[in-house]
Amino acid sequence: MEGATGAEERTITPPVTSLQRDEDEEESPDVYLSVLAQHGQVGLSYYDGKDYVLHYMPDVADRNLQILSRVIQEVSPQVVITSAKQESSMAQFIRSLGCNPDYRPEVVVYPNSDFGLEVGKQRLLAANLPFLPPAITEKEKLPYLSSCLSFDSVLMLRTVGALLKCLDRRRVGVELEDSSVGVPILQFRIYTLIDMVCVDRDTYSVLQIFKSELHPSVYKLQSGEKEGLSLFGILNRCKSKFGSKLLRQWFLQPTRDMTVLRRRQEVVKFFTSPCNLETFRILQGCLRNIRSIPTLLHRMALSHTKVHDWQSLYKMVYSAVCIRDTVRSLSQSIKLFQEISADFTDDLFYIASLISKVVDFESSMAENRFTIKPNVDPAVDEKKRRMMGLPDFLTEVAQSELEHLDSRIPSCCVIYIPLIGFLLSIPRLPSMVQKENFEIDGLDFMFLSGERLHYRSEKTKGLDDLLGDLHCDIRDLETSVMTQLQNVVLQRSSCLYKVLSLSAELDCLMAMALASQEYGYSCPILTPNSSLRLSQARHPLLELCSPVFVSNPLVSSDTEGKVKVLTGPNSSGKSIYLKQVGLIVFMALIGSDVPAKEAEIGLVDGIFTRMQSRESVSVGLSTFMIDLNQMAYALKESTGDSLVLIDEFGKGTNTVDGLSLLTACISHWLVRSADQCPHVLLATNFHSLLQLGLLPFSPMLSLLTFETAIDGEELVFLYQLKEGICQSSYAANIAKLAGVPTELVHRGIEVSELYRTGKTIKRIDRPTNDQHNIKCNSMVEKFLSLDLEDPSLDLQRYFKEEVLAFSDD
Numbered sequence: 001m002e003g004a005t006g007a008e009e010r011t012i013t014p015p016v017t018s019l020q021r022d023e024d025e026e027e028s029p030d031v032y033l034s035v036l037a038q039h040g041q042v043g044l045s046y047y048d049g050k051d052y053v054l055h056y057m058p059d060v061a062d063r064n065l066q067i068l069s070r071v072i073q074e075v076s077p078q079v080v081i082t083s084a085k086q087e088s089s090m091a092q093f094i095r096s097l098g099c100n101p102d103y104r105p106e107v108v109v110y111p112n113s114d115f116g117l118e119v120g121k122q123r124l125l126a127a128n129l130p131f132l133p134p135a136i137t138e139k140e141k142l143p144y145l146s147s148c149l150s151f152d153s154v155l156m157l158r159t160v161g162a163l164l165k166c167l168d169r170r171r172v173g174v175e176l177e178d179s180s181v182g183v184p185i186l187q188f189r190i191y192t193l194i195d196m197v198c199v200d201r202d203t204y205s206v207l208q209i210f211k212s213e214l215h216p217s218v219y220k221l222q223s224g225e226k227e228g229l230s231l232f233g234i235l236n237r238c239k240s241k242f243g244s245k246l247l248r249q250w251f252l253q254p255t256r257d258m259t260v261l262r263r264r265q266e267v268v269k270f271f272t273s274p275c276n277l278e279t280f281r282i283l284q285g286c287l288r289n290i291r292s293i294p295t296l297l298h299r300m301a302l303s304h305t306k307v308h309d310w311q312s313l314y315k316m317v318y319s320a321v322c323i324r325d326t327v328r329s330l331s332q333s334i335k336l337f338q339e340i341s342a343d344f345t346d347d348l349f350y351i352a353s354l355i356s357k358v359v360d361f362e363s364s365m366a367e368n369r370f371t372i373k374p375n376v377d378p379a380v381d382e383k384k385r386r387m388m389g390l391p392d393f394l395t396e397v398a399q400s401e402l403e404h405l406d407s408r409i410p411s412c413c414v415i416y417i418p419l420i421g422f423l424l425s426i427p428r429l430p431s432m433v434q435k436e437n438f439e440i441d442g443l444d445f446m447f448l449s450g451e452r453l454h455y456r457s458e459k460t461k462g463l464d465d466l467l468g469d470l471h472c473d474i475r476d477l478e479t480s481v482m483t484q485l486q487n488v489v490l491q492r493s494s495c496l497y498k499v500l501s502l503s504a505e506l507d508c509l510m511a512m513a514l515a516s517q518e519y520g521y522s523c524p525i526l527t528p529n530s531s532l533r534l535s536q537a538r539h540p541l542l543e544l545c546s547p548v549f550v551s552n553p554l555v556s557s558d559t560e561g562k563v564k565v566l567t568g569p570n571s572s573g574k575s576i577y578l579k580q581v582g583l584i585v586f587m588a589l590i591g592s593d594v595p596a597k598e599a600e601i602g603l604v605d606g607i608f609t610r611m612q613s614r615e616s617v618s619v620g621l622s623t624f625m626i627d628l629n630q631m632a633y634a635l636k637e638s639t640g641d642s643l644v645l646i647d648e649f650g651k652g653t654n655t656v657d658g659l660s661l662l663t664a665c666i667s668h669w670l671v672r673s674a675d676q677c678p679h680v681l682l683a684t685n686f687h688s689l690l691q692l693g694l695l696p697f698s699p700m701l702s703l704l705t706f707e708t709a710i711d712g713e714e715l716v717f718l719y720q721l722k723e724g725i726c727q728s729s730y731a732a733n734i735a736k737l738a739g740v741p742t743e744l745v746h747r748g749i750e751v752s753e754l755y756r757t758g759k760t761i762k763r764i765d766r767p768t769n770d771q772h773n774i775k776c777n778s779m780v781e782k783f784l785s786l787d788l789e790d791p792s793l794d795l796q797r798y799f800k801e802e803v804l805a806f807s808d809d
């Protein structure tokens with residue numbers, strides 16, 4: 001798409017003119033959508049003129065722009081705002097918007113500078129946001145706004161800038177107002193597609209869904225990155241690159257679409273059955289050969305096909321036929337199998353047999369160029385036959401040349417070098433040191449290669465005339481056969497693309513089945529209501545590193561404790577439990593089996609987390625501010641179908657203030673009706689939250705803790721979840737376990753006991769009486785030695801310093 005110059009907007013395919021709009025209120029556009037796509041990610045925001053709400057969608061992986069087209073379908077914007085600088089796929093998408101006669105939005109193109117990140121933030125700060133607290137200062141605005149919309153989604157934030165520009169220019173909803181009145185935005189609201197699950201970047205990171213780390217043995221910064229211990233890492237057993245790519249996409253787009261999830265589940269179930277092991281093995285072997293079809297077809301379209309491209313195409317098509325034949329023999333009640341059977345057409349067989357009939361792989365490899373088998377082209381066969389007889393003939397020519405050469409030359413031969421022609425090749429004699437010595441009467445010296453000298457003679461020149469074009473002719477003819485073969489393949493490319501997408505899906509599902517079998521997962525029952533029931537659930541990552549893992553249950557539904565407060569000593573397993581619930585729900589929403597004996601999982605619409613703090617460079621917020629941001633996000637965006645996981649909220653500030661904030665947040669959910677309240681799992685070390693009875697009574701509140709036991713002086717963690725509250729933090733036992741010196745631990749116990757019973761805590765860091773006397777004596781001596789006559793003596797300063805030194809001690 002060509003770049004726009006200047007700051008003016010460009011409009012494409014306007015359905016109504018601005019004049020018409022002004023005349024007729026009814027026709028003024030209601031929804032303005034601003035969108036950017038970059039490197040397979042899409043960010044967007046839209047303003048709804050009906051309710052004055054700015055909706056935003058956190059950045060999402062959408063290489064094929066399928067999500068974008070679904071958003072456009074759902075939101076039906078009348079105006080689409082986008083940048084003049086676009087990737088070709090996006091430019092094509094925008095163009096296609098103008099081709100639909102039933103729905104043709106106005107496309108507004110702004111220069112890319114209007115989509116700058118800083119520009120976006122500045123426009124946001126300057127916007128008319130009546131919901132901001134009245135006393136908010138300019139400095140406080142940005143951190144406040146960062147809790148209203150996700151600043152991590154850079155593309156989305158950039159689209160907001162352009163959206164605000166468009167709204168301001170068009171004076172949307174404020175046409176008749178004073179020019180100082182900006183377009184009001186009454187609320188920011190997160191937007192997700194109806195069946196998409198909202199999972200933000202922090203959640204991906206704290207739950208270890210993805211985790212990249214640098215390979216220790218690789219020093220290259222970028223290519224050295226590999227997946228660390230993560231959910232993606234343990235489920236990604238894909239055999240093909242496209243399988244891994246698709247699996248990553250599924251991970252980035254967990255779904256509530258029951259049809260999609262059931263389609264995936266039925267395949268995973270099929271492959272986890274031990275009777276299908278042999279089929280599994282055959283298919284895995286074939287999937288290995290499914291390579292990058294788009295790159296290959298692209299090279300073919302440019303006629304840049306290499307020998308190994310033909311080899312991998314042959315292997316791929318052959319494997320695809322093998323996949324189809326295997327799958328055809330399986331139950332056709334499984335949707336994916338049905339599609340493979342139908343869409344892997346006979347075109348594949350045709351391509352495979354054609355390649356096998358035409359391409360001579362052995363000689364192609366030897367010559368590093370495309371060569372064809374005998375009986376494909378009679379003209380090539382004929383020329384090759386002539387070439388075959390050439391060696392004997394050339395030996396004869398060489399012998400007759402040798403008779404005319406210097407007798408010191410023991411032997412010679414005639415060779416053919418493409419593009420140069422026939423040459424006489426003789427060994428270098430010891431006397432041939434300098435270049436001048438290379439000259440031989442009747443021969444033209446060409447070059448020295450190794451210890452052999454090469455010449456052109458009258459006879460070799462004759463050979464060039466007679467046979468010289470033979471090689472080139474054969475090449476030309478074979479290239480023309482290759483072009484024909486390429487065309488045959490290109491004409492059937494749609495079938496190859498189907499192979500790619502269906503085998504990538506098969507690969508992902510077989511990978512999930514393999515993980516399920518290996519780690520003992522079970523297939524969750526997906527329910528349209530929002531209940532969560534797990535029995536003997538495990539953490540999919542920790543169970544792999546820990547010799548013994550204690551499984552735990554979960555029951556959360558509108559009628560059974562949707563808000564769970566977990567207390568327990570440090571290291572008793574609270575965080576792990578929270579994370580395992582998050583991971584299991586996530587796994588179910590990508591269609592995978594889950595680490596639990598039994599699982600019933602409602603279609604959750606979002607997973608919100610407030611766990612260990614992340615670094616935030618985008619807004620420069622403090623740790624506590626980030627905690628608050630995440631909590632605010634969960635409070636605002638969670639619905640009755642969401643899952644909210646909160647660990648250690650409020651500990652980043654003064655204890656009483658943190659506890660009060662935590663109480664307020666939990667109460668906020670408890671006063672909602674059961675169907676409006678999300679599933680909340682909250683772990684805290686603020687035991688007084690429960691001991692002081694700070695929470696309101698609610699049937700939705702459930703109190704849980706973890707079993708521990710004392711063995712002598714030692715605290716033993718049993719990691720078993722039970723109802724109730726934690727009676728002691730066992731901080732001293734844990735401190736001892738962690739290696740804190742015994743005397744310090746004892747002092748800690750003593751102070752804690754005195755504080756609890758309201759007794760005076762005596763300082764132990766006071767100097768002894770002797771130390772005190774020594775100090776006083778030295779002070780007196782120092783004073784007596786003062787020369788009061790000394791004019792430079794500043795008595796006031798002297799006393800001040802002495803008093804300070806005394807009180808410091």
Ligand SMILES: Nc1ncnc2c1ncn2[C@@H]1O[C@H](COP(=O)(O)OP(=O)(O)OP(=O)(O)O)[C@@H](O)[C@H]1O
Nearest residue numbers: 546548549550569570571572573574575576577719
């Ligand atoms: N169910 C379990 N089975 C076996 N080991 C477990 C289990 N849960 C936790 N652990 C072990 O206990 C360690 C501490 O767990 P976790 O981090 O969940 O404790 P915590 O209660 O959240 O502690 P803190 O309050 O200090 O954050 C884990 O790293 C793991 O080694």
